[in-house]
Structures are given as structure tokens and as C-alpha cells.
Amino acid sequence: xxxxxxxxxxxxxxxxxxxxxxxxxxxxxxxxxxxxxxxxxxxxxxxxxxxxxxxxxxxxxxxxxxxxxxxxxxxxxxxxxxxxxxxxxxxxxxxxxxxxxxxxxxxxxxxxxxxxx
Amino acid sequence: xxxxxxxxxxxxxxxxxxxxxxxxxxxxxxxxxxxxxxxxxxxxxxxxxxxxxxxxxxxxxxxxxxxxxxxxxxxxxxxxxxxxxxxxxxxxxxxxxxxxxxxxxxxxx
Numbered sequence: 001x002x003x004x005x006x007x008x009x010x011x012x013x014x015x016x017x018x019x020x021x022x023x024x025x026x027x028x029x030x031x032x033x034x035x036x037x038x039x040x041x042x043x044x045x046x047x048x049x050x051x052x053x054x055x056x057x058x059x060x061x062x063x064x065x066x067x068x069x070x071x072x073x074x075x076x077x078x079x080x081x082x083x084x085x086x087x088x089x090x091x092x093x094x095x096x097x098x099x100x101x102x103x104x105x106x107x108x109x110x111x112x113x114x115x116x117x
Numbered sequence: 118x119x120x121x122x123x124x125x126x127x128x129x130x131x132x133x134x135x136x137x138x139x140x141x142x143x144x145x146x147x148x149x150x151x152x153x154x155x156x157x158x159x160x161x162x163x164x165x166x167x168x169x170x171x172x173x174x175x176x177x178x179x180x181x182x183x184x185x186x187x188x189x190x191x192x193x194x195x196x197x198x199x200x201x202x203x204x205x206x207x208x209x210x211x212x213x214x215x216x217x218x219x220x221x222x223x224x225x226x
Contacts, residue, residue, distance in 0.1 A: 040218055042121065042206075042216030042218045043160075043204070043206075104214065106162065
């Protein structure tokens with residue numbers, strides 16, 4: 001089984017629908033992240049969480065919300081999807097306890113490809 | 118603003134050597150990462166540099182010059198499986214990762 005699991009892997013939806021992308025991890029990491037990837041652009045951070053009680057907005061949080069249900073689970077919601085939210089979404093984890101050499105190394109899930117029509 | 122620049126695409130021959138450059142302008146610096154991403158897959162960690170110099174890891178090496186805001190990833194003895202995108206990312210003063218758009222490397226036989 002993958003260390004970081006994302007569901008669904010692919011989703012096609014219509015404008016205005018509510019969508020939830022789920023992420024679970026077995027690495028025991030405290031830190032979890034949601035990124036989106038668009039062609040020709042770098043990964044952009046949507047939200048991140050350093051523990052269950054700590055949620056932070058990233059670079060592009062507008063139109064998105066998150067929930068950290070447990071250390072191992074971090075879900076991303078689009079309350080009312082719009083076409084420009086069509087993208088590849090990645091969940092990632094990291095463990096600051098890695099020290100200088102391992103700090104902030106990210107482990108990514110396989111990605112969730114979302115298409116909003 | 119913060120900026121990471123990488124070439125969009127490079128082509129190299131199987132068995133050869135290729136150098137992928139990354140220049141950055143960020144608010145502070147706490148390390149530079151290289152990730153490999155095969156098409157349709159997740160990025161995977163390749164290397165981390167925080168001090169100037171060359172870090173070697175098998176066929177892959179990564180170099181950093183903090184004074185020049187410059188890094189490169191050197192891939193030796195290229196194999197077809199090295200065809201992928203290579204992502205450069207810098208950890209800024211707030212420990213936020215700033216990502217380049219990635220360099221798509223095409224390996225030809």
C-alpha cells in the first residue's frame with residue numbers, strides 16, 4: 001500500500017458542485033499539505049497543516065477549504081467548483097524530525113485529477 | 118516577488134550527461150530541493166542542498182551556489198527511464214517551499 005493515498009484519482013464534475021478530495025497517510029508524519037499543479041506552472045500550495053489543531057492558508061486558498069480529521073487524514077473541499085479549478089491535486093506529508101538533511105522532504109500521493117466542466 | 122527559473126525542456130542522448138540549471142530569487146534561503154516527476158505521477162525527492170558545493174548521489178549530483186542564487190542537477194550515464202520532469206524548489210525564510218515550473222527532460226536513444 002502507498003504511504004500517501006489520495007481518493008479519488010480522477011473526477012469529472014460540473015460547475016457549482018461540491019467536491020471533496022481525501023488524503024490519508026501511513027508515514028506517521030505530522031505535517032500535511034495540499035498542492036495543485038497546472039501545466040507550465042510550479043506546484044502551488046493551497047493549505048497546510050502542522051498538526052490536527054493547526055491549519056494554515058497557502059498561496060492560493062480562495063475557493064478551497066480543508067479539514068484535518070486526524071493525524072493521518074487531511075481532506076480538501078471545493079465548495080462550489082469552477083472550471084479554473086481544473087488541475088492535478090497532490091497531497092503531501094513531511095516530518096520535521098528529519099533534521100537538517102531530511103527536514104521538509106515531501107512525500108507525495110499519486111495525485112487526483114479534477115476536471116470541472 | 119519570489120521566482121524560480123528553469124528551462125522548460127531539454128533533450129539528451131542515452132548514455133550522455135545532462136545538466137539542468139535552476140536560478141532563484143527568494144526572500145531568504147533555507148535549502149534547495151530537486152524532485153523527479155514522471156508523467157502523470159507524483160514528484161519524488163532526489164536531493165537537498167543547503168551549503169555551497171556538490172552533493173553526489175549515484176548517477177545524480179546537485180550543486181549549489183548561494184551567492185549566485187544558482188543550482189544545477191547533473192545526470193550522468195543517462196537512461197531512458199530518466200525521461201521525466203525535474204522540479205527545483207527553494208525553502209524561503211518562512212520555511213515555505215517555492216517551486217519552479219519544472220524542466221521536462223527527453224532522452225533519445
